[in-house]
Amino acid sequence: MEIILAIVIGAAFGAVLDRIGASNPNVIIGMLTLRRIQLMKTILLAIGTGSVLMFGGQMLGLVDVAHMSVKTAYIGVFIGGLLLGAGWAASGYCPGTGVCAAASGRKDALFFIAGGLLGAAAYMATYPSWKASGLLDKIAGGKVTLGTVPGSKFDGILAMSGDVLGIVLGAVFILVAFVLPDSLTGSGEEAGVPAE
Numbered sequence: 001m002e003i004i005l006a007i008v009i010g011a012a013f014g015a016v017l018d019r020i021g022a023s024n025p026n027v028i029i030g031m032l033t034l035r036r037i038q039l040m041k042t043i044l045l046a047i048g049t050g051s052v053l054m055f056g057g058q059m060l061g062l063v064d065v066a067h068m069s070v071k072t073a074y075i076g077v078f079i080g081g082l083l084l085g086a087g088w089a090a091s092g093y094c095p096g097t098g099v100c101a102a103a104s105g106r107k108d109a110l111f112f113i114a115g116g117l118l119g120a121a122a123y124m125a126t127y128p129s130w131k132a133s134g135l136l137d138k139i140a141g142g143k144v145t146l147g148t149v150p151g152s153k154f155d156g157i158l159a160m161s162g163d164v165l166g167i168v169l170g171a172v173f174i175l176v177a178f179v180l181p182d183s184l185t186g187s188g189e190e191a192g193v194p195a196e
Contacts, residue, residue: 017096023097028093028094028097041177045177049170050170051167055165059167065152098113
Protein backbone atom coordinates (compact mmCIF):
# COMPACT_ATOMS: atom_id res chain seq x y z
CA MET A 1 0.00 0.00 0.00
CA GLU A 2 2.88 2.40 0.77
CA ILE A 3 4.31 1.87 -2.73
CA ILE A 4 0.94 2.62 -4.33
CA LEU A 5 0.55 5.74 -2.18
CA ALA A 6 4.08 6.88 -3.09
CA ILE A 7 3.34 6.41 -6.81
CA VAL A 8 0.05 8.34 -6.55
CA ILE A 9 1.62 11.20 -4.56
CA GLY A 10 4.65 11.27 -6.90
CA ALA A 11 2.43 11.39 -9.98
CA ALA A 12 0.33 14.19 -8.46
CA PHE A 13 3.47 16.12 -7.51
CA GLY A 14 4.87 15.66 -11.04
CA ALA A 15 1.59 16.86 -12.55
CA VAL A 16 1.70 20.00 -10.38
CA LEU A 17 5.37 20.62 -11.30
CA ASP A 18 4.50 20.35 -14.97
CA ARG A 19 1.41 22.54 -14.59
CA ILE A 20 3.30 25.41 -12.92
CA GLY A 21 6.08 25.28 -15.53
CA ALA A 22 8.81 23.75 -13.34
CA SER A 23 9.51 21.08 -15.98
CA ASN A 24 10.36 23.74 -18.58
CA PRO A 25 14.04 24.78 -18.40
CA ASN A 26 13.21 28.20 -19.86
CA VAL A 27 10.95 28.91 -16.90
CA ILE A 28 13.67 27.73 -14.48
CA ILE A 29 16.34 29.87 -16.18
CA GLY A 30 13.94 32.84 -16.14
CA MET A 31 13.54 32.32 -12.39
CA LEU A 32 17.28 31.95 -11.73
CA THR A 33 18.03 35.12 -13.71
CA LEU A 34 15.21 36.95 -11.85
CA ARG A 35 13.36 37.76 -15.10
CA ARG A 36 10.33 35.57 -14.37
CA ILE A 37 9.92 34.77 -10.70
CA GLN A 38 6.37 33.45 -10.62
CA LEU A 39 7.82 29.97 -10.06
CA MET A 40 10.00 31.25 -7.22
CA LYS A 41 6.92 32.82 -5.64
CA THR A 42 5.09 29.48 -5.95
CA ILE A 43 8.01 27.65 -4.31
CA LEU A 44 8.21 30.19 -1.46
CA LEU A 45 4.45 29.95 -0.91
CA ALA A 46 4.56 26.13 -0.85
CA ILE A 47 7.53 26.00 1.56
CA GLY A 48 5.99 28.65 3.80
CA THR A 49 2.58 26.98 3.90
CA GLY A 50 4.13 23.56 4.53
CA SER A 51 6.30 24.98 7.31
CA VAL A 52 3.40 26.72 9.08
CA LEU A 53 1.22 23.60 8.82
CA MET A 54 3.95 21.16 9.93
CA PHE A 55 5.30 23.14 12.87
CA GLY A 56 1.83 24.32 13.89
CA GLY A 57 0.65 20.70 13.72
CA GLN A 58 3.59 19.65 15.89
CA MET A 59 2.70 22.28 18.51
CA LEU A 60 -0.91 21.08 18.54
CA GLY A 61 0.12 17.42 18.74
CA LEU A 62 -1.34 16.61 15.32
CA VAL A 63 2.05 15.83 13.73
CA ASP A 64 4.35 13.26 15.30
CA VAL A 65 7.86 14.73 15.61
CA ALA A 66 9.29 11.20 15.65
CA HIS A 67 8.81 11.24 11.86
CA MET A 68 11.08 14.29 11.52
CA SER A 69 14.40 13.56 9.85
CA VAL A 70 17.36 15.92 9.61
CA LYS A 71 20.28 15.63 7.18
CA THR A 72 23.68 15.38 8.83
CA ALA A 73 25.71 18.58 8.43
CA TYR A 74 29.15 18.18 6.87
CA ILE A 75 31.24 20.20 4.42
CA GLY A 76 30.42 17.80 1.56
CA VAL A 77 26.70 18.68 1.85
CA PHE A 78 27.48 22.34 1.22
CA ILE A 79 29.81 21.54 -1.68
CA GLY A 80 27.13 19.23 -3.12
CA GLY A 81 24.58 22.02 -2.78
CA LEU A 82 26.81 24.38 -4.75
CA LEU A 83 27.29 21.74 -7.45
CA LEU A 84 23.54 21.10 -7.58
CA GLY A 85 22.90 24.84 -7.95
CA ALA A 86 25.46 25.15 -10.73
CA GLY A 87 23.98 22.15 -12.56
CA TRP A 88 20.48 23.53 -12.09
CA ALA A 89 21.51 26.88 -13.58
CA ALA A 90 23.37 25.25 -16.49
CA SER A 91 20.67 22.74 -17.43
CA GLY A 92 17.44 24.35 -16.23
CA TYR A 93 16.59 21.19 -14.30
CA CYS A 94 16.91 19.96 -10.73
CA PRO A 95 16.51 16.20 -10.09
CA GLY A 96 12.73 16.33 -9.54
CA THR A 97 11.93 18.64 -12.43
CA GLY A 98 14.27 16.67 -14.73
CA VAL A 99 12.37 13.44 -14.11
CA CYS A 100 9.06 15.26 -14.53
CA ALA A 101 10.25 16.79 -17.82
CA ALA A 102 11.39 13.37 -19.08
CA ALA A 103 7.98 11.91 -18.19
CA SER A 104 6.31 14.69 -20.17
CA GLY A 105 8.41 13.82 -23.24
CA ARG A 106 11.33 16.27 -23.15
CA LYS A 107 14.33 14.55 -24.74
CA ASP A 108 16.91 16.93 -23.25
CA ALA A 109 15.80 15.82 -19.77
CA LEU A 110 16.93 12.27 -20.58
CA PHE A 111 20.50 13.56 -21.00
CA PHE A 112 20.16 15.42 -17.70
CA ILE A 113 19.04 12.23 -15.92
CA ALA A 114 21.88 10.24 -17.52
CA GLY A 115 24.38 12.85 -16.33
CA GLY A 116 22.97 12.69 -12.81
CA LEU A 117 23.20 8.91 -12.73
CA LEU A 118 26.78 9.02 -14.04
CA GLY A 119 27.68 11.59 -11.38
CA ALA A 120 26.14 9.42 -8.64
CA ALA A 121 28.05 6.39 -9.93
CA ALA A 122 31.31 8.38 -9.95
CA TYR A 123 30.66 9.48 -6.36
CA MET A 124 29.99 5.90 -5.27
CA ALA A 125 33.14 4.65 -6.99
CA THR A 126 35.28 7.33 -5.32
CA TYR A 127 33.47 7.35 -1.94
CA PRO A 128 36.46 5.99 0.04
CA SER A 129 38.58 8.93 -1.16
CA TRP A 130 35.90 11.45 -0.18
CA LYS A 131 35.51 9.80 3.22
CA ALA A 132 39.29 9.88 3.82
CA SER A 133 39.44 13.58 2.83
CA GLY A 134 37.43 14.67 5.88
CA LEU A 135 34.72 16.31 3.79
CA LEU A 136 32.18 13.86 5.20
CA ASP A 137 33.05 14.47 8.88
CA LYS A 138 30.19 15.90 10.97
CA ILE A 139 30.18 19.62 11.73
CA ALA A 140 28.06 21.58 14.23
CA GLY A 141 27.17 18.33 16.00
CA GLY A 142 25.92 16.51 12.92
CA LYS A 143 22.15 16.30 12.94
CA VAL A 144 21.06 19.67 14.31
CA THR A 145 18.22 22.11 13.71
CA LEU A 146 18.11 25.90 14.05
CA GLY A 147 15.72 25.75 17.00
CA THR A 148 15.02 22.90 19.40
CA VAL A 149 11.82 21.01 18.54
CA PRO A 150 10.31 19.57 21.74
CA GLY A 151 10.07 15.78 21.60
CA SER A 152 12.54 15.40 18.73
CA LYS A 153 15.92 13.74 19.03
CA PHE A 154 17.78 16.64 17.38
CA ASP A 155 19.58 19.48 19.17
CA GLY A 156 18.93 23.09 18.22
CA ILE A 157 21.65 25.64 17.51
CA LEU A 158 19.55 28.53 18.84
CA ALA A 159 18.00 28.57 22.32
CA MET A 160 14.47 29.04 21.04
CA SER A 161 11.55 26.81 20.09
CA GLY A 162 12.03 25.22 16.69
CA ASP A 163 8.26 25.07 16.25
CA VAL A 164 7.87 28.83 16.76
CA LEU A 165 10.88 29.54 14.54
CA GLY A 166 9.44 27.27 11.82
CA ILE A 167 6.10 29.07 11.92
CA VAL A 168 7.74 32.52 11.85
CA LEU A 169 10.04 31.61 8.94
CA GLY A 170 7.11 30.01 7.11
CA ALA A 171 5.05 33.19 7.56
CA VAL A 172 7.99 35.26 6.22
CA PHE A 173 8.20 33.01 3.14
CA ILE A 174 4.44 33.41 2.54
CA LEU A 175 4.69 37.20 2.93
CA VAL A 176 7.66 37.41 0.53
CA ALA A 177 5.76 35.28 -2.01
CA PHE A 178 2.90 37.79 -2.02
CA VAL A 179 5.06 40.93 -1.96
CA LEU A 180 7.56 40.04 -4.73
CA PRO A 181 6.79 41.37 -8.21
CA ASP A 182 6.70 38.97 -11.17
CA SER A 183 10.12 40.19 -12.34
CA LEU A 184 13.06 41.80 -10.55
CA THR A 185 14.83 42.89 -13.74
CA GLY A 186 11.99 44.62 -15.56
CA SER A 187 12.03 42.21 -18.53
CA GLY A 188 9.60 39.49 -17.59
CA GLU A 189 8.14 38.86 -21.05
CA GLU A 190 10.44 35.93 -21.92
CA ALA A 191 8.18 33.18 -23.25
CA GLY A 192 8.31 29.67 -21.83
CA VAL A 193 9.01 27.90 -25.11
CA PRO A 194 10.41 24.38 -25.15
CA ALA A 195 14.21 24.00 -25.46
CA GLU A 196 14.14 20.92 -27.70
